[in-house]
Amino acid sequence: FLTVSGTTFSQTIPDSLKPISQPLVTDIYTADPSAHVFNGKIYIYPSHDIDAKIPEDDVGGHFAMKDYHIFSMTSIPGKAVDNGIALDIKDIPWAGRQLWAPDAAYKNGTYFLYFPVKDKQDVFRMGVATSKSPVGPFKAQPEPIKGSYSIDPAVFTDTDGSSYMYFGGIWGGQLQRWQTGNYNANSKEPAATEPAIGCRVVRLSKNMLEFAEPVKEIKILDENGKELLAGDNNRRFFEGSWMHKYKGKYYFTYSTGDTHFLAYAVGDSPYGPFTYKGVLMEPVQGWTTHHSIVEFKNKWYIFYHDTQLSGKTHLRNIKVTELTHNADGSIKTIVPYVK
Numbered sequence: 001f002l003t004v005s006g007t008t009f010s011q012t013i014p015d016s017l018k019p020i021s022q023p024l025v026t027d028i029y030t031a032d033p034s035a036h037v038f039n040g041k042i043y044i045y046p047s048h049d050i051d052a053k054i055p056e057d058d059v060g061g062h063f064a065m066k067d068y069h070i071f072s073m074t075s076i077p078g079k080a081v082d083n084g085i086a087l088d089i090k091d092i093p094w095a096g097r098q099l100w101a102p103d104a105a106y107k108n109g110t111y112f113l114y115f116p117v118k119d120k121q122d123v124f125r126m127g128v129a130t131s132k133s134p135v136g137p138f139k140a141q142p143e144p145i146k147g148s149y150s151i152d153p154a155v156f157t158d159t160d161g162s163s164y165m166y167f168g169g170i171w172g173g174q175l176q177r178w179q180t181g182n183y184n185a186n187s188k189e190p191a192a193t194e195p196a197i198g199c200r201v202v203r204l205s206k207n208m209l210e211f212a213e214p215v216k217e218i219k220i221l222d223e224n225g226k227e228l229l230a231g232d233n234n235r236r237f238f239e240g241s242w243m244h245k246y247k248g249k250y251y252f253t254y255s256t257g258d259t260h261f262l263a264y265a266v267g268d269s270p271y272g273p274f275t276y277k278g279v280l281m282e283p284v285q286g287w288t289t290h291h292s293i294v295e296f297k298n299k300w301y302i303f304y305h306d307t308q309l310s311g312k313t314h315l316r317n318i319k320v321t322e323l324t325h326n327a328d329g330s331i332k333t334i335v336p337y338v339k
């Protein structure tokens with residue numbers, strides 16, 4: 001997660017450069033913003049970063065979050081209103097520690113909050129909680145979603161009404177331990193010349209509480225149709241996926257982790273394969289980069305985070321800026337700091 005060969009590496013930004021956007025929330029630390037439009041308003045489902053005084057380690061132990069706050073916005077730019085605690089780790093019966101990046105969905109009068117947290121055996125699982133309000137409070141189901149693992153759920157509802165969960169993250173996100181479909185605590189990443197570990201995708205059941213089918217692994221191909229390799233750190237999937245559909249194409253976006261890019265790959269099906277197309281956003285200040293993409297009032301936006309307020313990699317702040325789809329289907333690369 002944070003450490004490569006024992007060396008912690010965070011992106012630092014020279015003083016001569018200025019951020020293109022300002023933190024949306026300044027009184028608490030927030031990260032991993034998943035944004036959705038419900039009833040004409042923006043709702044942001046972020047992680048709530050805290051300083052738990054846990055020393056940095058190579059699997060993100062210092063990201064020791066314990067609850068979620070949900071924010072709403074009526075315009076961009078505009079104020080992000082804090083709607084209070086929506087779910088607390090103490091109210092998730094099976095949870096051990098580390099409430100990481102969530103996402104949300106709506107169906108038939110119910111809002112669903114999807115969240116990763118380590119269970120009492122220290123294995124990341126995905127849970128789901130429900131509410132009649134987009135801002136909660138949410139009530140967690142008594143057990144994790146059967147067959148779920150790893151981190152960073154992103155739920156996408158297609159134009160035909162089917163909902164899919166994209167999930168997974170390597171290193172601290174434990175995805176490398178699930179390469180056979182079963183958990184193996186000692187399993188490592190593949191060799192650099194082997195295909196990279198893929199993000200996972202699964203269609204959700206009609207009640208949105210379960211997986212409706214076996215989990216599939218997503219393939220990202222290069223311009224020649226070859227799978228990206230595990231050693232291709234600038235382009236391979238690491239964590240923090242998102243899906244949006246634009247002009248009939250499926251845009252799979254994700255973090256490259258240790259190379260700190262947000263990248264995008266395009267395909268013709270929600271399951272992929274996706275062809276790598278480029279960098280969506282250059283690295284932000286801090287180690288992690290995590291985003292969501294949403295259309296609001298005929299414009300597209302990317303929600304993301306950096307560490308502008310704290311300068312500490314585990315104390316982040318959410319931001320938003322506009323995203324541009326070019327006429328040829330590419331996305332204009334966002335440079336988050338400028339002269």
Ligand code: FUB
Pocket residue numbers: 031032047063100101151152169239240288289290
């Ligand atoms: O917030 C904890 C982890 O940091 C997330 O799950 C990752 O995507 C990274 O942003």
